[in-house]
Amino acid sequence: xxxxxxxxxxxxxxxxxxxxxxxxxxxxxxxxxxxxxxxxxxxxxxxxxxxxxxxxxxxxxxxxxxxxxxxxxxxxxxxxxxxxxxxxxxxxxxxxxxxxxxxxxxxxxxxxxxxxxxxxxxxxxxxxxxxxxxxxxxxxxxxxxxxxxxxxxxxxxxxxxxxxxxxxxxxxxxxxxxxxxxxxxxxxxxxxxxxxxxxxxxxxxxxxxxxxxxxxxxxxxxxxxxxxxxxxxxxxxxxxxxxxxxxxxxxxxxxxxxxxxxxxxxxxxxxxxxxxxxxxxxxxxxxxxxxxxxxxxxxxxxxxxxxxxxxx
Numbered sequence: 568x569x570x571x572x573x574x575x576x577x578x579x580x581x582x583x584x585x586x587x588x589x590x591x592x593x594x595x596x597x598x599x600x601x602x603x604x605x606x607x608x609x610x611x612x613x614x615x616x617x618x619x620x621x622x623x624x625x626x627x628x629x630x631x632x633x634x635x636x637x638x639x640x641x642x643x644x645x646x647x648x649x650x651x652x653x654x655x656x657x658x659x660x661x662x663x664x665x666x667x668x669x670x671x672x673x674x675x676x677x678x679x680x681x682x683x684x685x686x687x688x689x690x691x692x693x694x695x696x697x698x699x700x701x702x703x704x705x706x707x708x709x710x711x712x713x714x715x716x717x718x719x720x721x722x723x724x725x726x727x728x729x730x731x732x733x734x735x736x737x738x739x740x741x742x743x744x745x746x747x748x749x750x751x752x753x754x755x756x757x758x759x760x761x762x763x764x765x766x767x768x769x770x771x772x773x774x775x776x777x778x779x780x781x782x783x784x785x786x787x788x789x790x791x792x793x794x795x796x797x798x799x800x801x802x803x804x805x806x807x808x809x810x811x812x813x814x815x816x817x818x819x820x821x822x823x824x825x826x827x828x829x830x831x832x833x834x835x836x837x838x839x840x841x842x843x844x845x846x847x848x849x850x851x852x853x854x855x856x857x858x859x860x861x862x863x864x865x866x867x868x869x870x871x872x873x874x875x876x877x878x879x
Contacts, residue, residue: 625654629661632668641671652681659689666698670705678702693723700732709736727756731763734770738840743770761790765797766840772804773842780804795827796839803849820858824865831865 632647645668651661662685669678679702686695696719703712716733720726734749747770753763768783784801787794802819805812829835831853836846853862 622655625651625658625661628654629664632664636664636668636671641668644668645672645674652684657688659685659692659695662688663692663695663698670698670702675702675705691722693719693726693729695719696722697726697729697732700729700736704732704736704739709739712736713740725756727753727760727763730756731760731766734763734766735840738766738770743774746770747774759790761787761794761797764790765794765800768797768800768804769841769845772800772845777804777807781808793826795823795830798823798826799830799849800841800845803845803852806852807848816852817855817857820852821861824861828865828868829870831862832869835869 628647629651632644632651635641635644635647645665648661648665648668652658652665655661662681666678666681666685669675669681679699682695682699682702685692686699689695696715700712700715700719703709703715713733713736716729716736720729720733723729730749730753734746734753737743737746737749747767750763750767750770754760754767757763764783764787768780768787771777771783772780781801781804784797784804787797788801791797798819802816802823805816805819824831833846833850836849841849852858
């Protein structure tokens with residue numbers, strides 16, 4: 568599974584709701600009458616659906632694929648979306664939907680091909696540029712992602728998700744100042760964008776601005792009280808300030824690791840773009856004797872692949 572932080576910038580596909588058109592019907596009346604009528608060459612009548620019916624079927628299948636994506640059934644959604652583009656090969660929305668399903672089911676090469684087709688059909692759709700940037704991030708190409716995001720933002724200047732991805736790409740390149748600016752822009756565009764606030768805390772902590780980082784993580788928890796990542800990061804921040812915050816830090820660690828045990832793993836923290844300072848402080852905190860039972864339980868429940876159980 569991809570790191571949660573590397574979100575896609577897909578635009579909504581915008582398929583209208585529709586009923587599925589009836590399937591192809593084969594008239595078999597001649598076969599039924601063949602026992603009573605004189606023998607003759609039989610050419611069965613095959614009903615061919617009209618273009619409008621094909622379009623209705625394609626749109627209905629697209630709606631079903633989108634519902635499966637929302638339910639997290641990406642592989643099944645990809646199969647339905649592939650049928651959509653067969654019925655509606657000139658509709659870029661179907662190709663974008665297929666690409667998103669392929670990306671979420673780790674079919675990265677196929678997702679790139681689908682996005683290329685979508686861009687060919689609709690080059691001014693910013694969602695396609697953002698989706699290509701997500702692919703570049705997944706492929707470990709942050710510089711390429713930045714170029715794609717900047718092109719998309721020329722077409723859609725108010726896309727909070729794109730600024731979030733831009734911040735992630737900047738973090739991967741070690742550009743903390745531009746990363747912070749991108750995350751601040753994202754949270755200014757979407758007031759409940761807790762992930763962007765959380766990432767501001769990640770950057771600020773690495774910059775040595777611990778009080779500012781703590782303030783960001785506390786704000787996150789007013790929006791998303793059960794979010795494990797800011798909970799554990801806040802615990803590390805409080806722990807780094809000395810004995811005064813140690814009691815609260817221990818309570819936060821227990822809650823955070825119960826909600827998402829994978830955060831006990833330093834490798835998982837790094838996948839979520841935690842910097843070396845925060846990782847080191849967190850590991851020191853987790854080695855405290857009164858957290859041994861909590862840490863042991865989290866290690867037992869953490870998945871080997873580091874797949875998050877947190878809601879996306």
